[in-house]
Amino acid sequence: MERSLTGSFAERAEVAKSRCGPLVFGIDPSGGVLERWGLGDTSVGLGRFVDKVVETASGQVAFVKPQVAFFERHGWQGFRELQRFVSEARSAGLLVILDAKRGDIGTTNDAYADAYLRQGSPLSADAVTVHPYLGLEALSSLIEAAWINGACVFVVTRSSNPEGRPLQTARLATGMTVEAELLAEIGRVNAEYAPSGIGPVGSVVGISATVEPLDVERARAMLLAPGLGAQGGTPADLARAFGGCRERVLPSASRAVLERGPDVSALRAALQELSDALAAALDEKG
Amino acid sequence: MERSLTGSFAERAEVAKSRCGPLVFGIDPSGGVLERWGLGDTSVGLGRFVDKVVETASGQVAFVKPQVAFFERHGWQGFRELQRFVSEARSAGLLVILDAKRGDIGTTNDAYADAYLRQGSPLSADAVTVHPYLGLEALSSLIEAAWINGACVFVVTRSSNPEGRPLQTARLATGMTVEAELLAEIGRVNAEYAPSGIGPVGSVVGISATVEPLDVERARAMLLAPGLGAQGGTPADLARAFGGCRERVLPSASRAVLERGPDVSALRAALQELSDALAAALDEKG
Numbered sequence: 001m002e003r004s005l006t007g008s009f010a011e012r013a014e015v016a017k018s019r020c021g022p023l024v025f026g027i028d029p030s031g032g033v034l035e036r037w038g039l040g041d042t043s044v045g046l047g048r049f050v051d052k053v054v055e056t057a058s059g060q061v062a063f064v065k066p067q068v069a070f071f072e073r074h075g076w077q078g079f080r081e082l083q084r085f086v087s088e089a090r091s092a093g094l095l096v097i098l099d100a101k102r103g104d105i106g107t108t109n110d111a112y113a114d115a116y117l118r119q120g121s122p123l124s125a126d127a128v129t130v131h132p133y134l135g136l137e138a139l140s141s142l143i144e145a146a147w148i149n150g151a152c153v154f155v156v157t158r159s160s161n162p163e164g165r166p167l168q169t170a171r172l173a174t175g176m177t178v179e180a181e182l183l184a185e186i187g188r189v190n191a192e193y194a195p196s197g198i199g200p201v202g203s204v205v206g207i208s209a210t211v212e213p214l215d216v217e218r219a220r221a222m223l224l225a226p227g228l229g230a231q232g233g234t235p236a237d238l239a240r241a242f243g244g245c246r247e248r249v250l251p252s253a254s255r256a257v258l259e260r261g262p263d264v265s266a267l268r269a270a271l272q273e274l275s276d277a278l279a280a281a282l283d284e285k286g
Numbered sequence: 287m288e289r290s291l292t293g294s295f296a297e298r299a300e301v302a303k304s305r306c307g308p309l310v311f312g313i314d315p316s317g318g319v320l321e322r323w324g325l326g327d328t329s330v331g332l333g334r335f336v337d338k339v340v341e342t343a344s345g346q347v348a349f350v351k352p353q354v355a356f357f358e359r360h361g362w363q364g365f366r367e368l369q370r371f372v373s374e375a376r377s378a379g380l381l382v383i384l385d386a387k388r389g390d391i392g393t394t395n396d397a398y399a400d401a402y403l404r405q406g407s408p409l410s411a412d413a414v415t416v417h418p419y420l421g422l423e424a425l426s427s428l429i430e431a432a433w434i435n436g437a438c439v440f441v442v443t444r445s446s447n448p449e450g451r452p453l454q455t456a457r458l459a460t461g462m463t464v465e466a467e468l469l470a471e472i473g474r475v476n477a478e479y480a481p482s483g484i485g486p487v488g489s490v491v492g493i494s495a496t497v498e499p500l501d502v503e504r505a506r507a508m509l510l511a512p513g514l515g516a517q518g519g520t521p522a523d524l525a526r527a528f529g530g531c532r533e534r535v536l537p538s539a540s541r542a543v544l545e546r547g548p549d550v551s552a553l554r555a556a557l558q559e560l561s562d563a564l565a566a567a568l569d570e571k572g
Contacts, residue, residue, distance in 0.1 A: 030397060069390060073400035075408025076369050080362035103417065104355060104387055105447040111316060111355035122361025131389065131417040133442055135449030156419055161391040163421030170456035170464050178456050178464075 009095075009127060009152035010198035010222055013250070016062035016095050021275045022282070024063040024097060024224070026254025027053055027085070029070045037262035043077035050085045056267040058092040061275070065097040065224075065252050086123050095126040097224065097250075101156065103131035105138050113145035117153075127152035129204060129224070136185045136201075147193050147200040152222055157182045158214060160206025160227030183219040190220040198222060198248065205241070207233030207251065213241045223249045228274070229256025235274075235281030246282045295381075295413060295438035296484035296508055299536070302348035302381050307561045308568070310383060310510070311343050312540025313352040313371070317359075323548035329363035336371045342553040344378040347561070351383040351510075351538050372409050381412040383510065383536075387442065389417035391424050399431035403439075413438035415490060415510070422471045422487075433479050433486040438508055443468045444500060446492025446513030469505040476506040484508060484534065491527070493519030493537065499527045502534075509535045514560070515542025521560075521567030532568045 006012065029049045031041040037052075039045035057064050071082035089096050102112045115121055116128045127146075130139060132155050139153060146153045158168055158179045168179045176184065183203060190199025203219050207227040216223055223242065227233040228251045235251075242249045253274055260270040292298065315335045317327040323338075325331035343350050357368035375382050388398045401407055402414045413432075416425060418441050425439060432439045444454055444465045454465045462470065469489060476485025489505050493513040502509055509528065513519040514537045521537075528535045539560055546556040 028394075030393065031400070067390075067394055067397075069388070069394045069397035069401065072402075073397045073408070075401070076362050076366035078408075079365040083362050101388065101390055101417070102355070104353075105445065105449075107316065108314075108353055108355045111353075111359045114317070114359035115355065115361070116358075122359070122364075131387070131419050133417050133419045133450065133453060134445045134447055135451070135453060137449040138447055159391065159420045161420055161424055163391075163423040164419065165421070166458050166467075167419060167421060167464055170458045172452050172456045178453055181452075 006150045008150055008194065008197070009146070009200065009202075010248075012126070012150060013063075013095060013222060020060065020062040021279060022063075022250050023061050023271065023275045023278055024065045024250045024252035025053070025057050025061045025257060025271060026099070026226070026252045027064055027066040028254040028258065031073075033258050033261070039262070043074040043081060046071065046074055046078055046081045047084075050081050050088070052262060052264060052267075054085065054088050054092060056264050056271070057089065057094055060268050060271050061094070063095050063097060063250055064089050065099050065254075067254070068098060068100040083123050086125055090126070097127040097129070097152075097154065098123065098125040099129050101129050101131055103134060103139065105134055106141060109139055110141040113142050117142060117145040117149055117151050119149060124149070125151065127154055127202065129154045129156060131156055132182055136182065136189065143189065143193075143200055152200055152202045154202035154204050154222070154224045155182065155186060156204045157186075158205045158211070160208065160233070165211070179214060183214060183216060186219040186221050194220070207237050207241055209233070209237045213243060216242060217245050221248065225249050225251045228253040235277045238278070239281045249282075251278060292436045294436055294480065294483070295432070295486060295488075296534075298412070298436060299348075299381060299508060306346065306348040307565060308349075308536050309347050309557065309561045309564055310349040310351045310536045310538035311339070311347045311543060311557060312385070312512070312538045313339055313350055314540040314544065315356045319544050319547070325548070329360040329367060332357065332360055332364055332367045333370075336367050336374070338548060338550060338553075340371065340374050340378060342550050342557070343375065343380055346554050346557050347380070349381050349383060349536055350375050351385050351540075353540070354384060354386040369409050372411055376412070383413040383415070383438075383440065384409065384411040385415050387415050387417055389420060389425065391420055392427060395425055396427040399428050403428060403431040403435055403437050405435060410435070411437065413440055413488065415440045415442060417442055418468055422468065422475065429475065429479075429486055438486055438488045440488035440490050440508070440510045441468065441472060443472075443489045444491045444497070446494065446519070451497070465500060469500060469502060472505040472507050480506070493523050493527055495519070495523045499529060502528060503531050507534065511535050511537045514539040521563045524564070525567045535568075537564060
């Protein structure tokens, strides 16, 4: 498989982290946020929100994670603002992780690759999140497109909500749980693409203080960890959950930051505080 | 929970089926289809495709199922064509099942409900497909919005592709498989909403000649069955798989029909042939 000339997602993420740290700024423009910021819950208000978050994020964080649902609720005009956001954020040097949670069978995944992971894709992103319910193998066209384009496919493995636990801990014929087997499978796919490095398949592993840590090391993957802040996860939980792979973790916070808006300097201060807390927790020897 | 004044999805589907039968026309405008139809693989070509399929479907079938990925690959202009398709198809009396395979945690699902399942939603549809990986309970805001709006949330339960089998047959702590437990859970939720009828949570169950049939009856649900035609499922497989609930099954075919285009009368003939074969297979006593 031809490697991208621009470097893999893992390599690009490493460079970006060395500048601004691993914090991912989650972009969740709910109707409530748009109203509280005085922008109005319309696609025009969403457009003003986009301007503000691009300004906030530039130079302050390395990663942004727009939650696509909050753009889709404004129909095609919302999708147009998402497209503008992706383009402007990338132009500002940010890595964009589209939290789209897509995923289907083969031919349809090829269409999603066209949408999000190819050169010239209308919403060409640095990474996209996907569901694994139809099987990791069914995602191969997305994974291949990601590799060629220096991007990443983050597979939801362990979610940050409690309702997902029964399914995610069901046992396969191998005796492994669904989430553990997924990490192993991701590891096998990544080893084929990048025998000595980190491959194009990432894993989404929610932060929780109460659930037993997973063996994330075997995934040879970048790890996206939602649930920091509003969902109850702390930087200390994060350090505990990711043991020996702390350097591959991208922790994400959204509501805990957005509630400090709409003032750009207040938003930047919230991001800085979280970044400082993360650095302190992740730098401690585990 | 306040019931919609327009009737539940199951009731509306029953009326629609009595007119045109249960066949669902799957709308998969891949780049290949747009090129073969001489429309061009652009959002303008996609717009012409939309015009043709609305004309084809009107009066010929009761249900259309646009696969959202094939619209997303054209960015916001593609999303605008999807929005126009949904609006024009519903104006023509078709029931629109959006094959979007969305699904997230609670607050994000509320945003998806805003997008697809509420009065005044920009893409207000009759049904939407979702992933269950984050747990059925996490989908409650979508389900409630569907019920109020006379719509349906189709939960992917058994997919039509082989790669999904290991996860879908993993065993929960209860000893049941993921797919069987999902059907039971769907049945419990539906019983709360519609104690004596069919509830707002549907189930997607792929057609396969080789896999053991599921106990779909317990879901008290409308059943969406993709995989007719190009993916290898036959009307006879369908009749076998859905035993005693044949009257709740909506079988879907896409490629097998679209390959007969772009001539509208040829497309209508393909739909009619499939409908006739379905009627013959489903009318036989099981």
